[in-house]
Amino acid sequence: MFVTVALLASCNTDSQNSNTASGKPRYRAFNADSCYVFLTRQTDMGARVMNTPAHEECKEYIAATAERLGATVSLQAADLKAYEGSVLKSTNIIASLHPERVNRILVAAHYDSRPWCDEELLKEDSEQPVLGANDGASGVAVMLELIRTIEWDSIKAGVDFIFLDAEDYGVSEVENSFCLGSQYWAKSVKNSGKRYRFGILLDMVGAPDALFYRDQVSDYYAKDFVDLVWKEAERLGYGDMFVNSAGGGITDDHYYINKIAGIPCIDIIHFVPGQGFPATWHTQRDTPANIFAETLGKVGEVVGNVIYKF
DSSP states (O other): OEEOSSTTOOOOOOOOBOOSTTSOOOOBOOOHHHHHHHHHHHHTTOOOOTTSHHHHHHHHHHHHHHHHTTOEEEEEEEEEEOTTSOEEEEEEEEEEESTTOSEEEEEEEEOOOOSOOTTOSSHHHHTSOOOOIIIIIHHHHHHHHHHHHOOGGGOSSEEEEEEEOSOSSOOTTSTTOSOHHHHHHHHHHTTSOOEEEEEEEEESOOOTTOOEEEOHHHHHHHHHHHHHHHHHHHHTTOTTTEEEEEOOOEESHHHHHHHTTOOOEEEEEOBBTTTBSOTTTTSTTOSGGGOOHHHHHHHHHHHHHHHTTO
């Protein structure tokens, strides 16, 4: 993902069920430590760069784990042409809860990692792939933990967790070269008959110092749902992390879901005006050592509570 200059150019621990005495919906509590395990299982495979064994292993792990946790899993395979002409063996993974329901919510994150650490200063460092603990694995981990903890009988909508591929194999100089998996999915779903109420994209949601400002692309296409998510974060006591002020205009997977599929989709992404993306972004420091389980837990709790509202 990158910033547009102008807008629009598992653990075995079982947690206790919550009750409704406090006005909260009944659900199994999101477990931050379990989420962190889902993250490290991915990074233990190495960098999940397109067309590598680690990427294939991660695809199989996500699909098998989501299915084991009870979701209905389908794979959307496609050969996608990269900016420099190579063919990327891409697979979007769709893990569905209540697939029979027409009224649906979308939650998404990408699972591939970047082939180069292009934010490193030294050439030998910049040519190494990004491990992608935050940029990729964090959002995937939150989604897997949500699948594990959601009480199916307590939600009214169907939920599709979409693990998007081929997000990070692009360059800013070539238009639309990022987010190839979401572009492909958005085109395929446009006339499928599925009706999504809204979508939430998770990207870089695990840093100790994470701050989530209101992405301007999200506000343009789906302001009501940005309001909803940020108000829920405030209600839960996380308003210091979910900052209710304008952030950047990010070209991320949600842009194409909005633009192509017409699904109002927001982005929860760590980007601070005047500072940019996290210091580990596209560097060799994007490792589990720079991930904070508590951050994952707060993001998961916010998203989970929003899902139970529909």
